[in-house]
Amino acid sequence: MGLEQDFDSGISVNDLKLALRGHVKEGYKFTSGQELKEGDDGYNSDPTLEDKVHVLVCVVPADAVSRLSDQMVKKIRNVRLAASELGIPQLAIITKVDDDCPAVKKDTSNIYKSKYLKEKVDRFHQQLGLPLNCIFLVKNYSDETESNDKINAAILCALKQMVMYGEDFLNDL
Incomplete structure (x- = not known):
């Protein structure tokens, strides 16, 4: 949920x-x-420390970014504020970018070249106050039957950052 x-x-x-x-x-x-x-x-x-959250990740489909209500933004900001007070690092992942951007649907390597997706990231940054370098774009595996290096690269980049932020959080304790 x-x-x-x-x-x-x-x-x-x-x-x-x-x-x-x-x-x-x-x-x-x-x-x-x-x-x-x-x-x-x-x-x-x-x-215990093991029970506590080490990284907060907000996951939102690309098509929902422009439809976030003021109430939803308020909820997310409220949770982010609580995480900030606890020193918990925060990231966001915008998913299903290929469903929202035809250029990415055509070629997944266009994820970070798309002006349209850059505007989505900027909007999300403005709404939630997350730093731009903490917002990641990924394409979901949906119709693919085999692994794809271009899709994997974006997913692994986001995952690597989650792990690094979590390690930094634990090292700072």
Whole structure:
């Protein structure tokens, strides 16, 4: 379950804040409209470093960037602020770029050459306040039956940054 446009649907911002601090037990099933509270079965009252979030990654399909409501932006910013207060690094991945940009659909190596996608990244940067170098573009595997180096390069770049940011977070503790 992820964040949803409506105020009272999807995972609650408060539950995400609990997860950032490690207070959500492994395997807990989030329920829309029902927040986790101290004493609940899924609440971890004594989180270890292993239970805590080391990197916050926001994943949004490219076609949704221009449709994010003010309410959704507010939710994401609220979670980002909580992560910042905890020193947790933050990244964003904009997915399905090929579905949103014909030039990338034609040739995946155009991901970071596309002016259209650059505008999407700039808009997302303005909406959420994430640094531009923390927003990554990837094409999802959907119709492919074999591995593709061009698709893999963008995915691996984003994954590498997630791992590096997480290692930096742990090293700074």
